[in-house]
Amino acid sequence: MVGTKKGSMVKKGLTGTRGQKKTKKGGPLSLPPMINNTITIHHTKLRYFMASGGGSTVSVSIADMLGALGGICTVTNSVFKPWAGSFRIKRIRMWNGINSSGADESQCVLSWNSGTAGMQRDELKSEDVPQGATTTGMCEFKPPAKSLAGDWVCSTATASNLFSFSGSQGTIIDLEVAFTLSLAFVAATITITTGTLGGIYYLALDGAASNLVVPCHLPTTH
Numbered sequence: 001m002v003g004t005k006k007g008s009m010v011k012k013g014l015t016g017t018r019g020q021k022k023t024k025k026g027g028p029l030s031l032p033p034m035i036n037n038t039i040t041i042h043h044t045k046l047r048y049f050m051a052s053g054g055g056s057t058v059s060v061s062i063a064d065m066l067g068a069l070g071g072i073c074t075v076t077n078s079v080f081k082p083w084a085g086s087f088r089i090k091r092i093r094m095w096n097g098i099n100s101s102g103a104d105e106s107q108c109v110l111s112w113n114s115g116t117a118g119m120q121r122d123e124l125k126s127e128d129v130p131q132g133a134t135t136t137g138m139c140e141f142k143p144p145a146k147s148l149a150g151d152w153v154c155s156t157a158t159a160s161n162l163f164s165f166s167g168s169q170g171t172i173i174d175l176e177v178a179f180t181l182s183l184a185f186v187a188a189t190i191t192i193t194t195g196t197l198g199g200i201y202y203l204a205l206d207g208a209a210s211n212l213v214v215p216c217h218l219p220t221t222h
Helices: 062-068
Strands: 040-050 058-061 071-073 079-082 084-095 107-112 125-128 138-141 161-166 172-181 213-215
Touching (some): 062 079, 062 084, 062 161
Antiparallel strands (some): 058 161, 084 138, 084 172
16 A cells, blocks of 8 residues: 555544544433522520529510521511521520529429320429539420420411420520521511611520520620
């Protein structure tokens, strides 16, 4: 063969570079995958201080919880809008304050509201502090499976009270909770006495009207 060197012949019918792969045709159409659009705070801990009302029973409603998780003062300085649409309580821990008088308020008690009437064990847990004691331990409460707080609670739920508790003045309460920002569920507004328009606040655990269990280290009002 003229014009070629030995070993450099090109075989008839072959094109392109040796080893080149053919391009696939007719592949599947690529669509965006399904995503969860919910903005979720999976775990946060809020700390409260029982400033007054030692020994009295404090009730916490769904609206109280939504206000405690934070929101913004809108429209006027008396209208508070929570930003959470749903929440789930993981546990509540309490360190009971010392009462030197030895009265009944020197104890830590919490009871959960049942989700369905009649579907709840008759149970009461407490931690008692002897008179004159200078050190107390921690008392932990977790929502039972059939309690109202035993699952996610949305802002449109019709039930009101979630749980009730009592402790002496000075009690520290840690609330461990997960919550979602409003999406499909929008919480109702809460009336407060004083606030700055556009201000961000975290309300008392027992609500702005009662305001006995106030948040520690967070901007708050009532």
